[in-house]
Amino acid sequence: MNFKLTDMQKLFQKTIREFCEKEIKPISAKIDKEEYFPWDLYRKMGKMGLMGMTVPQKYGGAGIDKVSYMIALEEISRYCGSTGLTVEAHNTLGVGYIYERGTEEQRKKYLPKYTTGEAFVALAITEPNAGSDVASLQTTAVLEGNEWVLNGTKQFITSGDIAGITIVMAKTDKTKGVKGISAFIVEKDTPGFKVGQLEDKLGVRGSRTAQLFFEDCQVPKENILGEKDLGFIGVMNTLDRGRTAVGAMSVGIARGALEDSIEYAKQREQFGRPIGKFQAIQWKIADMATETDAARLLVHRAAFLEDQGLPFSKEASMAKLFASEMAMRATRNAIQVFGGYGYIREYPVERYFRDVKLCEIGEGTSEVQRIIIAKQLGL
Amino acid sequence: MVDYRFNEEQELFRESIKEFCASEIAPKTEKLEGARQMPEDVIKALANFELLGLVIDPEYGGLGTDVVTAGIAVEELARTDLSCAIPVLFLVETSWGHVLDKYGTEEAKKEILPKMIKGEQIVGIATTESDIGSDLGSMKTKISKKGNKYVINGEKMYISGVAEAVEYGGGHVTLAKMTPEKGTRGMSLFYLPLKDTPGITPTYVEDIGREAISCGGFDIKNVEIPKHYLIGEENKGFYIVHEGYELARGLISLVCAGAAAKALENGIAYIKERKAFGRPIGKYEGIQFKLAEHHVRIQALRDLGYKALWTYNQEMQGKASRFEVSMAIAMAKSVAPIWAFDAINDVMQWQGAFGYTKECEDQKAWRGVRSFTLAEGSSEIMKLIIARELLGKEFLAYR
Amino acid sequence: MKLIVCVKQVPDTTEVKVDPKTHTLIRDGVPSILNPYDHYAVEECVRIKEKIGEGSVTVITMGPPQARSALMRCLAIGADDAVLISDKVFAGSDTFATAYTLSQAIRKLGPFDMVFCGQQAIDGDTAQVGPELAQQLGIPQVTYVEKIEIDDKHKLTIHKQTEDGYHILETKAPILLALLPPASFQPEHPPMSSILKAKKKPFNVWDAKVLGGDESKFGLEGSFTQVIKTYSPPSRGKCEIIEGEDKEAAKKLGDILLKHEALTKR
Known part of the structure; x- marks a missing residue:
């Protein structure tokens, strides 16, 4: 066992933290309040290699290990949940998916272009009537000559409106449930593809969430991503990676709550002393710190397993489940530590609280994580 | 009002x-x-x-x-x-x-x-067997008619009051299958005397708590009972037994409330006296907040318990529905042992190492109350009942 | 025989605290109980009635409406009927006004044979109401009564507690007895059946109008004493607790007493 980060990972962490302090921290409130999308920031991140972190360098990515990727997500999310989510979705669900499942041609065609921060890749699974239950997708893809014809509606698609390409999950064999699903790469200006309204969300308000429509949308035959009818396995594998990543996001946000609480508890005085001298506050903060650390360890373990090429699906679900639920507790308690100030927009803790709720829902709800874990335990 | x-x-x-x-x-x-x-x-x-x-x-x-x-x-x-x-x-x-x-x-x-x-x-109650508890429909004990009598064969296990019935006299209200193919609709309830009954062989287990009431089981081999020991109609036992369980569950809620309230009182007395770092530990918020939280929960529990029994009573007078009773009882029993156990556990924690000794009164409550997340319907079953009443029977997971 | 018991509802002084500033009792949250001396009086009175095999026991109290529960307790332990004397007019009564009011109620009940009281109440501890009531009714009285025997001819043999033993007195009705329970006394706790029976027994509530009598003798107006101030005497000297084995402790005690010349060595 070794709980130490490598020198490279430490250096990476330091670099990212400095970058975030300088580039993200000053605008994170604006991102939330104005649903502001900082294109410039993403270009800078693209230059730093943050928009293709796990994509090998030969395809334009940074080619870093999964643990380092988690470190980056934690740092970014510590300052801004919206940015954390946008980066996570693009890296894991977007370019990560194309790298893992794409053909050599697809990799070469898309990855260099989409790791610059100029444009995004989105993944469209969820539909109005299909969330956790992926088998019940209603979007269809039918092969007519040299084209796949897609029909259906996708919902809650992160970065859906700003994506240059969207990976769309559709039924290619209606009789087969999950074994009849395939993935397709749909370019932005394909006729029959339309972006609907953006969602007005509780948290991660600076990330974009769109509805997408496909009406006789014709996609070239070669744009199928992975094997026909076997898309479910690919997407589930991608979601496993995403779960670890959402765990890292949760850890980042919880760390924000923790750090801000410590700072506030030292300054704020009541009954003649800093509130940090009261056990009730001390214990809350001690719990936050302990749980945040525990969650981080779970996240790093799942990423480590993936780096080693070992099975990590159960560990990824555990990391996401525990990290998101503990972050919910931590941010709730942070508001309590701040008292009235925690409840107003002037301080960031209420944002942490709203942002992190997403982590209990997105990329597989807590309930689904429990089901996955139980299944892997042989139940 | x-x-x-x-x-x-x-x-x-x-x-x-x-x-x-x-x-x-x-x-x-x-x-x-x-x-x-x-x-x-x-x-x-x-x-x-x-x-x-x-x-x-x-x-x-x-x-x-x-x-x-x-x-x-x-x-x-x-x-x-x-x-x-x-x-x-x-x-x-x-x-x-x-x-x-x-x-x-x-x-x-x-x-x-x-x-x-x-x-x-x-008078006790015997439904549980070695391999079945919540799932009464799978029980193995059988009762059948024989002329003017009933004959019973099978076994019962984890039953309270076996030694008392065997020694002092008395018996257990017992559930067995009469028409096995009908599952829970083929069960009958009857009174089974234990003392000096040929064919009854008691065995005992040691519970970790509530040590003064026996826990054990008995083998039932060709035991004959007179017809008048049948309770209610034949094959209706499953439904009748639940009326007893509901009353027992309501009462258990108040056992939990009573034991935990008393433990909290003991705890209050202790934290006022015990000093650490120069003052009574009751002056620390770490203790005060726990006390306040437990007090609220135990009071709420007491209210839930009395409301459950009151509703049971209303139903006896035809003034409340089955739904209201089952809900009120299950709600109280689902939280009672858990809240009570948590409160008692913290009272023990306050008392430090002494809390972990047998001299500490409260550890008896800790062991005793612990039994009620299992006895007379587990906490899990209570939640199933609540969910069943909220969602409808068609949503029962095991159906 | 017609027997009457006068009782009082009191705060449970084992749970009562005194306000350090006003020196009055803090009654909030303190349960009210039947004065234990009166409890004994009711139990003894019921026992006498059962011994005689006929007659009735009426229990009376003066107090606020809540005092009903003290009377219910008396009915549950065997009294036959109860009278609650309750009116704002009676507020502030001292022992004299209380005795007068009780005597009015007893007269209104008609001829009687014996009146039982507790020796004193645990809240005020005056021990005056019994004797004053006997005076108002014009009947003889015995105080500090522990035990009463009655024979077939209704002759009473009374064990009166004294500092060094008992006086055995013989007397007959009408008489008022103020009872003092022995140290071993444990109040009877009535089971549910007695409580259910008590609910069915006659229970009367009388206000000043129903009671009649001289209104100027009721309440604060009829009281000769008034509480001006309550205070705790300042503690004097210091207390020392001697610990250790009996013999050793006794020796230490002896030494101290000798030192202070409370004892002299022979």
Whole structure:
């Protein structure tokens, strides 16, 4: 066992933290309040290699290990949940998916272009009537000559409106449930593809969430991503990676709550002393710190397993489940530590609280994580 | 409108039973640990104070009070015997005495109830078997007709009060399959005397808590009982048994509330006196906040418990529906042992290493209350009931 | 025989605290109980009635409406009927006004044989109401009564507690007895059946109008004493607790007493 980060990972962490302090921290409130999308920031991140972190360098990515990727997500999310989510979705669900499942041609065609921060890749699974239950997708893809014809509606698609390409999950064999699903790469200006309204969300308000429509949308035959009818396995594998990543996001946000609480508890005085001298506050903060650390360890373990090429699906679900639920507790308690100030927009803790709720829902709800874990335990 | 007051006789009764508990039960509690069988003088004391026939029809020697009054009794007993052994004896006899009273044959009632009320015989409940608990439909014990009698074969396990029934006399309200192919719709309930009954072989296990009431089981080999021991109609046993369980669950909620409230009082006394870092530990918010949280939960639990029994009573008078009763009872029982256990656990924590010794009274409650997340319907089953009532029977996971 | 018991509802002084500033009792949250001396009086009175085999026991109290529960307790332990004398007019009564009011009620009840009281109440501890009531009724009285025997001819043999033993007195009705329970006394706790019976017994509530009599003798107006100020005497000297084995402790005690010349060595 070794709980130490490598020198490279430490250096990476330091670099990212400095970058975030300088580039993200000053605008994170604006991102939330104005649903502001900082294109410039993403270009800078693209230059730093943050928009293709796990994509090998030969395809334009940074080619870093999964643990380092988690470190980056934690740092970014510590300052801004919206940015954390946008980066996570693009890296894991977007370019990560194309790298893992794409053909050599697809990799070469898309990855260099989409790791610059100029444009995004989105993944469209969820539909109005299909969330956790992926088998019940209603979007269809039918092969007519040299084209796949897609029909259906996708919902809650992160970065859906700003994506240059969207990976769309559709039924290619209606009789087969999950074994009849395939993935397709749909370019932005394909006729029959339309972006609907953006969602007005509780948290991660600076990330974009769109509805997408496909009406006789014709996609070239070669744009199928992975094997026909076997898309479910690919997407589930991608979601496993995403779960670890959402765990890292949760850890980042919880760390924000923790750090801000410590700072506030030292300054704020009541009954003649800093509130940090009261056990009730001390214990809350001690719990936050302990749980945040525990969650981080779970996240790093799942990423480590993936780096080693070992099975990590159960560990990824555990990391996401525990990290998101503990972050919910931590941010709730942070508001309590701040008292009235925690409840107003002037301080960031209420944002942490709203942002992190997403982590209990997105990329597989807590309930689904429990089901996955139980299944892997042989139940 | 809501009226949270007890009526005058209930108030007088509480005052009186408090004194009874202080002068006649409290001195007897010391010898309860490790007893593995309820001492006869305790049963007699309960009987002399007329507790064993509280809810039974006066025609059979009872007092015919409502079940809320039984709740008062069991709450006070739990405050006195923190191990919960005496409360268990009381609630079992009350619940299954009530079932006998409501569904038993005239002959059986005349034979059994007066003796139970006088403390000369025990009435217990036997549904659980070695391999089945919550899933009653899978039980193996069978009852069949033979001329003018019934014959029973099978076994029962994890049953309270076996030694008492075998030694002092009495028996258990027992559930068995009569028409096995019909599952729960083919079960019958009957009274099975244990003392000197040919074909009954008792075995015992040691519970970790409530040590003064026996726990065990019995093999049933070709045991014959007269027809009048059948309780209710044939094949209706599954439904009747739940009426007893519901009453028992309501009473258990108040056992938990009583034991935990008493433990909290012990805890309050302790944290006022015990000093650490130069002041009573009750001055630390780490302790105060826990105390406040537990107090709120135990008070809420007490209200849930009395509401459950009150609803049970309303239903007996045709003024509440099955839905209301099942919901009220399951809600109270689902949280009662958990909240109570948490409170007692923290009271032990406050007392430091002493809390972990057998000298600490509260550890008896900790062990005793722990049993109720399992006994008379587990916490999980309570949640299933709540969800069933909220979603409808078609959503039962195991259907 | 017609027997009457006068009782009082009191705060349970084992649970009562005194306000350090006003020196009055803090009654909030303190349960009210039947004065234990009166409890004994009722139990003894019921026992006498059962011994005689006929007659009735009426229990009376003066107090606020809540005092009903003390009377219910008396009915549950065997009294036959109860009278609650309750009216705002009676507020502030001292022992004299209380005795007068009780005597009015007893007269209104008609001919009687014996009146029982507790020796004193645990809240005020005056021990005056019994004797004053006997005076108002014009009947003889015995105080500090522990035990009463009655024979077939209704002759009473009374065990009166004294500092060094008992006086055995013989007397007959009408008489007022103020009872003092022995140290071993444990109040009877009525079971539910007795409580249910009590609910069915006659219970009367009389206000000043129903009671009649001289209104100027009721309440604060009829009281000769008034509480001006309550205070705790300042503690004097210091207390020392001697610990250790009996013999050793006794020796230490002896030494101290000798030192202070409370004892002299022979």
